[in-house]
Amino acid sequence: MPVVFIHGVAVREQGESGWEDVRHATQGIEWPAVQAALRLHLAPVLNPDAPERVRVDRVYWGDLGAQYSRGGLFRAARAEAAPDPAPADLSDEDLGEALERRLRAAHPLGDWPDVIAAAWEAARDRSLQAMVADLPAAEQWGVLEAAVEGRLGRSPAPPRSRRRSRHGAFRRLELPPAPHLPAGLQLSQRRNVQRAMLELRRPLEAFVPLFVGDVLAYLNTRGTPDTPGPIPQRVLGALRAAHAARTHPHEPLVVLTHSMGGQLMHDALSAFLPADPEFRDLRVDFWCAAGSQVGLFHELGVTLGGLPGTPDAVPSARLGYFWNVWAYSDLLSFRAQGVVPGAHDTAFPLPGLVRSDHVAYLTDADFYRTLAAKVQVHAGPGPSGAPRPLESGP
Known part of the structure; x- marks a missing residue:
């Protein structure tokens, strides 16, 4: 009574290229934990008398996914979060970039043109650089930022334009304008939103490039029905072994x-x-697609069955019951019912954490218990304990 698990994108084994970059974003896709959960909840349904005899395998294809030889995207994300070095250690260009970045964060959007001009003027001021170099390292950034603020004070932006641009910035963040609040409190409100968005973005920043990369790697190398590529060959090999x-x-x-x-x-x-x-x-006999994009890919005609000269749907002789599990808070999951023939949708209630719900199915005991119940009624032994007859279609 075999069970086969096929993981998704951005899964790597320890020691492989990309593992360090995705291990935080893909916590929960650890094969030993998934295998143990399937044995605990599903194996007793498939073989009540000897659940330990149920074969539980996986298809691993992470090593055939995207390879980022330079790792520039990931290094850039880490560098942005790293503290700036001492100003005296930077070139004029790097000092200008750092000053601009630091001052932009402290000013509303309407001030940015003036901030950019003042930051680069300060960064190219040789006398200012010489003075700062003689200061203790802990004081250097403060003095440089004060010099930029001084330059801003000599050529302030028109108050009317500045107020209007602040309100525009808040609208971009979907916050109502708050003209009754002091400018400092408005800026604090904006920073709070930025911090919240960074907290959401950073765990996904390493995951999303590998997500896109692995999708492209599969589509570019999957081959044709007559000549399957390396990833489909692994899937077919696992299915053949499970069938045998x-x-x-x-x-x-x-x-x-x-x-x-x-x-x-x-x-x-x-x-x-x-x-x-x-x-x-x-x-x-039973296929559960959790957090999948099967419906989206099929709708776009990207599934192989949607290409000219290939079948339009899964033949009924190949599949019994297709259960598509998605979640409102999992932004990478999609409905399939009504799009993919034979699909049956369930919106699964997850914790509601956008940055982690895509993998939350695989760590949720209730998901595995529900999966076992669905298998029991659609593919498990009948009421007498005898094997349930094969269904004629989805």
């Missing part, structure tokens, strides 16, 4: 996919399996 491990013809084969793993499974069922005579008897 059945102990009787009616033993169910259950597949759990997460995120991009759903697209891999859909392509396998709709295009790769039907094209290979070796797989003519292979059938997946």
Whole structure:
């Protein structure tokens, strides 16, 4: 009674390129923990008498995903969060960039043109640089910023324009303008929003490039139904091994996919399996796609079954029940019912943490318990304990 798990994007093994960059963003996709949860909750449904005999495998394809040889995107994100070195250690260009960045953060958007001009004027002032170099390191940035503020004081922006641009900045942050608040309090409010957005963005900043990169790596190398690429070959190999491990013809084969793993499974069922005579008897009795983009990819015609000359849908002989699990707070999950033939949607209630809910299914015991209940009624043993007959279609 085999179970196969196919992970999604941005999953790497320790020691592989990219692991350090994604391990914080993809916490929860640790295979030993997923395997243990499947054994605890699903195996007793598939084999109540001997759950330890249930085969639970995974398809790992992270090493075939995107490779970032330079790592520039990730280094840039880390560098932005790092403290600035002492001004005396910077070139004129680097000093100008650092001063501009520091002063922009302390001024409303309407002041930015003046801030840029004043920051670079200060950065190129040789006499100011010489004076700052003689100061203790802890005082250097403060003196430079005061020099920029002094230059701003000599050529202030028109008050009317400044007030209007402040309100525009607040509108961009979806905050109502607050002319009754002092300028300092308005700026504090804006900084609070920026800090909140940084807290959301930084954990995802390493994940999103690998997400996009892994999607492109798969699409560029998946091959055709007659000549599957390296990633589809791994999926097909795992399905072949699971099919061969059945102990009787009616033993169910259950597949759990997460995120991009759903697209891999859909392509396998709709295009790769039907094209290979070796797989003519292979059938997946229950497929759960958690946090997937199968509906989105199918709607865009990016699934292999949506390409000219390939099947439009998964043949009913290949798949029993297709359960698509998504969540309102998981921005990388999509509905599939009504878009992908045979799909049945469930909006799963997750904690509501946008930055982590995409992987929260795999750490939620209630998800695995619900999965086991769905498998029981659609692919598990019948009421008498005998294997449930194969369904004729989704």
